[in-house]
Amino acid sequence: MNDKGYALVQGNEACVEGALAAGMRFFAGYPITPSTEIAEISSQKLPKLGGKFIQMEDELASMAAIIGASLAGIKSMTATSGPGFSLMQENIGYAAITEVPCVIVNVQRGGPSTGLPTSPAQGDVMQAKWGTHGDHPAIALTPNSVQETFEYTVKAFNLAEKYRTPVILLMDEIVGHMREKMAFKNISEIEIINRKKPACKPEDYVAYKPDKDMIPPMASFGEGYRYHVTGLTHDETGFPTNSNEVSEKLIKRIVDKVEKNIDDFSYFEEYKLEDAEIVIIAYGGVSRSAKSAVDELRKQNIKAGLFRPITIWPLLEKQINKVSLHAKEIYVAEMNLGQYSLEVERAACKNCRVKKINKVNGELITPEEIIEAIGGNYEL
Amino acid sequence: MADEKLLLQNIPWCKGCGVCVGFCPTKVLKIKNGKCVIANSDKCIFCGQCELRCPDNAIYIGGKK
Amino acid sequence: MNCSEITNQYYRVNRLPHIWCAGCGHGTLTNTVVRAIDKLKLNKDEVVIVSGIGCSSRAPGYLDFNTLHTTHGRALAFATGIKLANPKLHVIVIMGDGDSSAIGGNHLIHAARRNIDITTIVFNNNIYGMTGGQFSPTTPYGDLATTAAYGNIDKPFDLCSLAQGAGATYVGRATAYHALLMQKLIEKGIQNKGFSFIEGLSLCPTYYGRKNKKGNPFKMHSFFKEYCIDKKLVDKDPEKGINKILIGEFYNNPQPEYIESYQVIIDMLQG
Numbered sequence: 001m002n003d004k005g006y007a008l009v010q011g012n013e014a015c016v017e018g019a020l021a022a023g024m025r026f027f028a029g030y031p032i033t034p035s036t037e038i039a040e041i042s043s044q045k046l047p048k049l050g051g052k053f054i055q056m057e058d059e060l061a062s063m064a065a066i067i068g069a070s071l072a073g074i075k076s077m078t079a080t081s082g083p084g085f086s087l088m089q090e091n092i093g094y095a096a097i098t099e100v101p102c103v104i105v106n107v108q109r110g111g112p113s114t115g116l117p118t119s120p121a122q123g124d125v126m127q128a129k130w131g132t133h134g135d136h137p138a139i140a141l142t143p144n145s146v147q148e149t150f151e152y153t154v155k156a157f158n159l160a161e162k163y164r165t166p167v168i169l170l171m172d173e174i175v176g177h178m179r180e181k182m183a184f185k186n187i188s189e190i191e192i193i194n195r196k197k198p199a200c201k202p203e204d205y206v207a208y209k210p211d212k213d214m215i216p217p218m219a220s221f222g223e224g225y226r227y228h229v230t231g232l233t234h235d236e237t238g239f240p241t242n243s244n245e246v247s248e249k250l251i252k253r254i255v256d257k258v259e260k261n262i263d264d265f266s267y268f269e270e271y272k273l274e275d276a277e278i279v280i281i282a283y284g285g286v287s288r289s290a291k292s293a294v295d296e297l298r299k300q301n302i303k304a305g306l307f308r309p310i311t312i313w314p315l316l317e318k319q320i321n322k323v324s325l326h327a328k329e330i331y332v333a334e335m336n337l338g339q340y341s342l343e344v345e346r347a348a349c350k351n352c353r354v355k356k357i358n359k360v361n362g363e364l365i366t367p368e369e370i371i372e373a374i375g376g377n378y379e380l
Numbered sequence: 381m382a383d384e385k386l387l388l389q390n391i392p393w394c395k396g397c398g399v400c401v402g403f404c405p406t407k408v409l410k411i412k413n414g415k416c417v418i419a420n421s422d423k424c425i426f427c428g429q430c431e432l433r434c435p436d437n438a439i440y441i442g443g444k445k
Numbered sequence: 446m447n448c449s450e451i452t453n454q455y456y457r458v459n460r461l462p463h464i465w466c467a468g469c470g471h472g473t474l475t476n477t478v479v480r481a482i483d484k485l486k487l488n489k490d491e492v493v494i495v496s497g498i499g500c501s502s503r504a505p506g507y508l509d510f511n512t513l514h515t516t517h518g519r520a521l522a523f524a525t526g527i528k529l530a531n532p533k534l535h536v537i538v539i540m541g542d543g544d545s546s547a548i549g550g551n552h553l554i555h556a557a558r559r560n561i562d563i564t565t566i567v568f569n570n571n572i573y574g575m576t577g578g579q580f581s582p583t584t585p586y587g588d589l590a591t592t593a594a595y596g597n598i599d600k601p602f603d604l605c606s607l608a609q610g611a612g613a614t615y616v617g618r619a620t621a622y623h624a625l626l627m628q629k630l631i632e633k634g635i636q637n638k639g640f641s642f643i644e645g646l647s648l649c650p651t652y653y654g655r656k657n658k659k660g661n662p663f664k665m666h667s668f669f670k671e672y673c674i675d676k677k678l679v680d681k682d683p684e685k686g687i688n689k690i691l692i693g694e695f696y697n698n699p700q701p702e703y704i705e706s707y708q709v710i711i712d713m714l715q716g
Contacts, residue, residue: 026530047711052529057555061522064515064552068495068526071513072534076526094516221511222531224490228457228506230514239460239506390447393461397468397650402663431449432624433666435472436462440449 001184009182011175012037012079014146015105016045017182018153019077021190024103025051026076028065030058030084033117034173035107038079059084063091066102070095071229073220075157079105082115085124085131092166093132094231096254099208099216101160101195103153105169107176108284108335110362119362120173120285122335128168129313135251137258140168140313141267144287146180152267152310158193159265163258164215170312172335174285174364198225207238208250214257259314267310268319272298276305278374279327281320281344283309286333286365293370300376312340317347324348331374333357333365385426386443391415394438400430409439455479455489460507465500468662470621470647471568475504477624477645478537478566481631492535495524497549499575501541501568501647518549521556524563532562532704535635542569543581546602550582557611560639561703565613566631567604567642570649578652589656608642609696615641616696621648622669623692630694639702646673646690 001007009017015038019027027042029035043053051074056062059080066076080088085106095102110116111123124131128140139159143149153169160167198205198217207227210216216236219225232240233247241247269287272294273279282290287308297304307323309316320343324330330352332341338356345354357373359365371377387408396414406423409416409430416439418424431440446458456479465471482492492510496502498517505512511534515523520538528536545553545567556563572590573579580590580597583604587596609616615637619627627645634641648654648665659665675693679686 026526028526047707048714050711050715052707052711054525054529056522056525057551060519061525061552061555064519064522065526065529068513068523068528069530070526071523072527072530074530076530090516091519220531221493221513221527222491222534226489226509226511228512228514230506231516232514388447393448395462395467397662399468399473399662399666402666433473433621435465435469435476435621437448437452437456437472437476438462440452442449 005184006181007184008179009146010037010179011146011149011171011177012107013041014150014182015079015153015169015171016041017184018150019103019157020045020049021187022154022157023075023192023194024077024157025049026066026069026074027053027078028056028062028069028076029078029080030056030062032081032084034109034176035079035081035105038105038107059087060091063088063104067091067095067098067100070100070102071221073223075101075161077103077105079107081107081109082111082124083113085127089131093134093136095166096132096136097231097233098229099164099218099254100166101164102166103156103160103169104166105171108170108172110360116362118173120335120364121360121362122172122284122286123339123360124170125312125334125336125339128170135255137165137255138168138313139163139165139258139265140170141310142170142283142312143175143310144284144308145175146178146182148310149175150182154190154192155265155267158191161195162193163261164195164218165254165258170284172284202226206236208234209236210253214253262314265311266316266319268316269306269308269310271306271308273305273307273323275303276326277303277328279305279307279323279330280333280370281307281309281330281340282333283312283340286335289365289367290333290370292367293374296367296371297374297376302374302376304374315343315347320344320347321349321351324351327352330354331357331370333370335359335365384443385441387418387421387424387426388440388442389416389418390438393436395436397435399433399435400439403429403433405429451479451483455483455509456507457509463507464503466651468648468650469500470570471501471504473621473624474568474627474645474647475507477627478504478539478631479508480628481635484628484632485635487535487635491533492537493524493527494537494539495520495527496539497541497544499541499544499573500570501539502544504539518544518547519552520544521549521552521563521565525556525561528561528563529704536563537635538563538565540565540567542567542571542583542604543573546582546604546607553608554611557608557613557640557642559703560612560614560700562638562640564631564634564641565643567644568647569604569644570647570653572649572653574649574652578656604644605642605695612640613642613696614639614698614700617694618644618646618692620646620669620673620692622666623673626692633694633697637697637699638705639700
């Protein structure tokens with residue numbers, strides 16, 4: 001860091017810095033490209049702060065370990081990429097139904113299966129929403145720069161703590177491995193949210209009885225509130241139930257506590273949208289190409305703009321619908337064969353045409369490719 | 381002292397598996413209508429074999445110790 | 446509540462009776478865990494019982510501690526996170542045979558290898574009971590199960606040898622019949638500062654027993670009485686061990702514990 005508080009930082013490193021600033025004191029992970037630096041740096045930095053790192057036997061175990069640590073009161077995170085993210089899905093669902101705050105970082109690479117381990121992709125967008133079985137809440141944030149990776153890792157922890165739910169930081173290899181200038185903020189300037197604790201005596205504690213905000217206060221194991229946690233559908237006491245009525249109420253509550261509060265965490269960027277007829281929607285690494293394409297298209301007198309979701313789940317339905325009312329055409333550019341574009345089509349309600357710009361060869365979509373797809377001229 | 385102890389049951393928890401009946405050395409217990417019953421309480425020597433292996437916590441030695 | 450003092454003190458009595466079948470050994474083994482905790486006078490607020498999925502894994506729900514019923518096979522990975530986050534907690538894991546050695550086999554060997562201070566208790570009933578009687582990694586060769594209709598051709602694991610080979614520093618085996626021995630092994634396992642593994646041979650009269658004509662629950666207990674022999678006796682006279690099941694304390698060799706080793710690093714870095 002220089003004396004002005006700036007440093008040249010890698011995206012994965014910024015993720016660790018953000019996590020530590022947010023209060024992460026436990027990390028469990030398994031080596032996997034292109035996320036490995038997050039584990040390596042965590043292993044070096046955590047013990048210096050009295051925190052702990054553990055390299056588990058696989059990603060199933062990593063996900064389980066962070067849930068366990070969070071139940072014991074410690075803010076916890078894991079980081080992985082495609083194959084590991086698939087293995088984590090079972091326990092991500094467990095964290096969702098047991099309402100245990102935790103952060104899962106997925107630095108996306110080419111898939112399916114082993115795919116392209118060192119190349120970027122954005123093929124896990126739908127998996128971030130629907131990867132685990134059953135209906136469940138999903139919050140996923142997708143930064144596009146090193147600075148944002150720091151800031152949205154902090155926000156991921158804050159949302160996990162506030163809403164008692166797993167939060168996914170959906171990075172891609174471009175953002176994870178790029179190095180750029182990052183401003184180190186004073187820790188005191190960063191807003192940190194901690195989980196709500198019970199105010200009642202242990203004997204009065206009903207572990208899964210929500211407050212009016214739909215979120216139950218959470219006691220840590222070892223604090224004298226002896227309660228039961230299960231992945232089975234449970235009632236407000238936390239014990240399993242087969243009641244149809246109670247089951248429906250539980251699932252609706254854990255989904256609603258996130259989706260009905262979307263205005264609290266609708267993060268996005270609008271770029272030259274005021275008079276835009278052509279709107280590019282892009283996120284993560286691709287959004288950097290998209291912004292460059294907008295500038296170039298403007299030079300060619302094409303009224304282009306960019307809408308960039310940072311909150312990728314839940315869908316920013318309201319904002320995308322608004323964009324669709326003013327645009328003639330929306331182009332969704334993403335490093336997959338069309339995942340987020342399906343959701344954009346849904347939110348656009350046929351107000352305008354939604355077209356796709358896709359690439360799955362392990363390379364970033366370039367500004368040239370976006371410009372060409374839109375019909376502009378690109379001269380080298 | 382022995383006569384201050386009592387052989388007690390929680391009948392709703394009993395599933396009538398018969399493990400206690402089998403291990404009782406003095407044949408105090410028997411199964412009746414699918415539940416364990418204390419048939420010969422006089423013979424009980426409070427050895428605790430029934431309580432030790434009852435899977436359902438349905439039979440135990442209480443009273444004064 | 447109409448039950449013994451110890452039941453009243455350590456069980457969530459309003460959750461009883463439990464879901465296990467009549468004569469299931471799991472209730473007896475759960476009591477051995479409770480008696481061991483009582484004997485050691487552990488503070489209930491500092492005890493965490495973690496389980497996976499299956500018949501055995503329903504045990505924590507009935508016990509008045511911090512209790513966590515996790516996903517199939519993963520109990521030890523959750524327990525590892527809990528123990529690292531708060532080393533003051535006594536973390537006890539209850540698993541079944543399939544839970545611990547099939548779907549959770551990898552977690553078992555790695556938790557043992559690290560010698561993390563967790564007491565693992567396996568209720569081994571030689572079958573997948575919750576799903577209706579499929580063969581497990583401990584179903585004896587040749588026995589019948591719903592997925593081994595012509596006799597099981599898989600060879601069974603010796604769970605204690607597996608745990609010891611992987612690095613567990615305290616290992617023992619008892620049965621639902623040998624409930625006092627089981628309690629003693631659990632006590633010593635909890636006291637061992639490291640990874641302890643105690644196998645409790647259980648009985649499943651409903652699936653394993655019925656399918657293999659093992660008789661009623663009392664007969665299944667009697668089998669343990671007849672065919673089990675303490676390792677100490679066999680050590681003196683190996684002939685006594687022929688065609689018998691070994692029980693007792695198998696291994697007790699304290700080694701540096703994982704979190705203590707980590708704490709040395711933390712202390713060094715924090716000066």
